[in-house]
Amino acid sequence: MHLDHSHDGPAAVSADAVRPDGRRRALRIGLGGPVGSGKTATVAALCRTLRDELSLAVVTNDIYTREDAAFLLREAVLPPERITAVETGACPHTAIRDDISANLEAVEDLEDEVGPLDLVLVESGGDNLTATFSRGLVDAQVFVIDVAGGDDIPRKGGPGVTTADLLVINKTDLAPYVGSDLQRMERDAKEQRAELPVVLQSLRSEHGVTDVATWVRERLAAWTAA
Amino acid sequence: MSSAVRVSVDEPGAVGAPGAGGAVASGGRDSSVDSGIRAVARIRAEVDARGVSRLPVLEGEGPLAVRRVRSSGQEARVALVGAMSAPLGGDRLTVEATAGVGARLDIGSSAATIALPGQSERPARYDVRLSVAEDAELRWLPEQLISAYGSSLRMTTRAELAPGARLLLREEQVLGRAGEEPGALTSRLTVRCDGRTLLDQELSCGPGAPGGWDGPAALAGHRALGQLVVVHPELAHSPAEPRMLGEHAALTPLAGPGLLVTAVAADALLLRRVLDEAVRLVAW
Amino acid sequence: MSRATLLVLADGRFPAGGHAHSGGAEAAVAAGRIKDAAGLEAFCRGRLHTSGLVAAALAATAALGVDPLLLDDAADARTPSAALRTVARKLGRQMMRAARSTWPSPELDALAAVRPKGAHQPVVLGLAARSAGLGPEDAAHVAVYEAVSGPATAVVRLLSLDPFDATRVLARLAPELDRVAADAVAAARRVPDHGVDALPAASAPLLDIGAEAHAGWAVRLFAS
Structure with a gap:
């Protein structure tokens, strides 16, 4: 329903790449995943990493509070008018x-x-493994799961795990404490996802959000070149 | 259209209850005729050369008696004192009040107005027409309207304001006397400002009102409700901040140079307490 | 008119933002005014005859082709709660997006151009119905149904109410919905001759008060 309409007025665009004024709009990346997997922390880390090189903004989708937005505001990862x-x-x-x-x-x-x-990050409210973003809303989506949620999640699959443009297995630093097998998670994930990329990350490590940020930069380069 | 006296009801404090039941006097209600009283009160304030507001027109009729009240300031003050209890079924009462350019007019009433059942099957009508000219100010702060069991009243209050006019208006509806079921009441409040409708809202309650009027969306068992409207040119550029006044009253800016406080309460006393607080907050 | 087109517009899954709103039910549940299916029914009935009637009349009038900006002003005057005006415009904007994608028309474009942040939802709904080839009766029916289906869906989530109970409430209200829609259309047909003052202005005090209270909550499931 978002393909066959005109551009001659405000508020018409859906997934269109061009804004009503003719400029190319920002790349939109969605971040989804179960409650507590580290979506907001990943968004915060991405903002800190990318804010000096890109003009970016964040949309949060809280379930019953404005807590995620409040967290980002408190952490001052972006000026409030960008959240x-x-x-x-x-x-x-x-x-x-x-x-x-x-x-x-x-x-x-x-x-x-x-x-x-340049970039808008759309963070979903914590949901279940079937929650994915509409292509009418975002250009690419990241699905964030964590090792503490059970190391059988990649094997179980589901739309988020199998179809997201990037799968992030978060909180790898916790694996020894919760008895999760990282190798198994990575192997299962790759089996489910064929060619689609998987990143294992710990935001507490020095490497932090680097791999996800690199992936975002690649997507942005492709978007700008298109 | 002539003035009338009617047998009073035993209602201490009611507007116009003249005491012990009197006989129907000349010009009064003839019980054999199924028609109510028609009465009009006219009030007009004009400002004189010294800036003092005068009352060139002050006319009451029948149950709508009007009295000049001594004023401490430059405004003109009027009290509706009601010469009998009204409105009854079939009555048609009208109050027309105008504040001329630059005038300041303050209208209150001496006691609550009680809608009572009458001989007529037809509902009573009570129409208030307020008109506020440029740079004029009108305070319309009557006592409560009580909708007694068995009564049927259709009330309309319409305020027309010119640019720069100021208005402070309070309406309170009490559903039934103490421990009594309410009558049928429909009340529409319209405030127009510079030709544009700023507020238009109607409340219907009691027997025959559309379903749900006493349910969780509307009154939820509360027996008193009130509105306080303020129109002031300054509110156009600095709108009021919305705020709660306790659990059952809210102050909200209107889409224009005004604000509205809506309140419901268990009884008239509690309601007045909330609206008095609101007046202190918002009156200029 | 096409009955199937009406179903598309009336579908709760029509992507116009309604799912995030409880129509005042969340505030009423929190205040203890809705505790069960009977409370839901009384709430829905009150909403139907007040804001539901007003919304239906506005929608029907817009569907007749009356100037939507006049109706937008009339909606402002009939929505004293600032919180509810904000909600109505937000939902109007979302309805506008969905309608322009689904049933494009110059009339929708024109209203979107002068109200980029949204006109009142019932006005946009009526214009959407008109663009879809539907009439004032259809627009009024969608509006009255929305007035009760939104709270019913929300209360299922808020109270874990049995969904069959909630649906029975809607079914019981159906004849009343038809009557209110008919009244709304009758009022709409008076507007061309008598102006927007002919539109109903029925209000429900606790909907307005509850909406203002709800807008101040830090924690809530629904946007209104």
């Missing part, structure tokens, strides 16, 4: 997949108010 919270009515997956209108408006308002932007 917007969308309320999801107890249904976080609906807001990023089935009815993306509120998120699209949040993204467009950010571009209008603090743009031009």
Whole structure:
């Protein structure tokens, strides 16, 4: 439904690459994954890493609070006007997949108010393994799981694990404490995902969010070149 | 249209209850005729050369008696004192009050107005028409309207404001006297400012009202409700901040140079307490 | 009119943002005013005859082709709660996006151009119905149904109410929905001759008060 409409007015774009004023819009990357897997921490780390080289903004989709937005504000990873919270009515997956209108408006308002932007990160509310972003909302999506959630999650698959453009297995530093087998998780993930990339990360390590940031830069280069 | 006296009801404190039941006097309600009283009160304030507001028009009629009240400042003050209990079924009462350019007019009432059942099957009508000219100020702060069991009243309050006019308006509806079921009441409040409608809201309650009027969306068992409207040109560029006044009252900016406090309460006393606080907060 | 087109517009999954809103039910649940299916029914009935009627009349009038900006002003005057005006415009903007994608029309484009941050949702809904080839009766029916289906869905989530109970509430209200929609259309048809003052202005005090309270909460499931 987002392919066959005109550009001659505001608020018409969905996944279109061009804004109503003719400029190419920002790349939109979604970050999804179960509750507590480290989505917000990954977003915060990405902001700290990329904010000096890119113009970026964040949309959070909290489930019943504005806590994720509040966390990002408190951590001061971006100026407050670059962070917007969308309320999801107890249904976080609906807001990023089935009815993306509120998120699209949040993204467009950010571009209008603090743009031009290179990148908008859209963080979903913590949900289950089936929650994925609509292609009408984001250009690429990252699915974040963590080792503490059980090392059988990659094997179990599900739309997030198998189809996300990047799978992040987070909190690798905790693996010894929760008895998770990192090699097995990585092997299972790669089996589920064929050619799609997998990153194992610990935000507590010196390497931190580097691999995800590199992947984001590659996506942005491809987006800008397209 | 002539003034009338009617047998009073035993209602201490009610507007116009003249004491012990009197006989129907000349010009009064004839119980054999199924029609109510028509009465109009007219009030007009104009400012004189010294900046003092005068009352060139001050006319009451029938149950709508009006009295000049001594004023400490430059404003004109009027009290509606009601010469009998009204409105009854079939009555048609109208109050027209105007504050001319630059005038300041303050209107109150001496006691609550009680809508009572009458001989007529038809509902009573009570229409208030307020008009505030440029740079004028009107305070419309009558006592409560009580909708007694068996009564039926359709009330409309319409305020027309010119640019720069100021208004402080309070309405309170009490559903039933103590421990009594309410009558049928529909009340519409419209405030127009510079030709544009700033507020238009209607409340219906009691027998015959659309379903759910006493349910969790509307009144939820509360028996008193009130509105306080403030219109002031300054509110156009610095709108009021929304805020709660306790659990059952909220102050909200309107889409224009005004604000509204909406409150519900268990009874008239509790309601007045909240609205008095609101007046202190918002009156200029 | 196409009955199937009406179903597309009325579908709760029509992507216009409604899922994030409880229509005041979250505030009423928190205040203890809705505890069960009976409370939900009373709430829905009250909402139907007040803001539901007003929304339906606005939608029906917009569907008739009356100037949507006049109706937008009329909606402002009939929505004293600032929180509810914000919600109505937000949902109007979301409805506008979905409608322009689904049933593009110059009338929708024109309203979107002058109200880029959103017109009141019922006005946009009515114009969407018009763009879809539907009439005022259809628009009014969608509006009255939204007035009760939103709270019903929300209360299922908020109270873990049996979904069959909630659906039975909606079914029981159906004849009343039809009557209110008919009243709304009758009011809408008076507007061309008598202006927007002919539109109903029914209000529900606790919806307005609850909306203002809810807007101040730090923790909530629904946006309104």
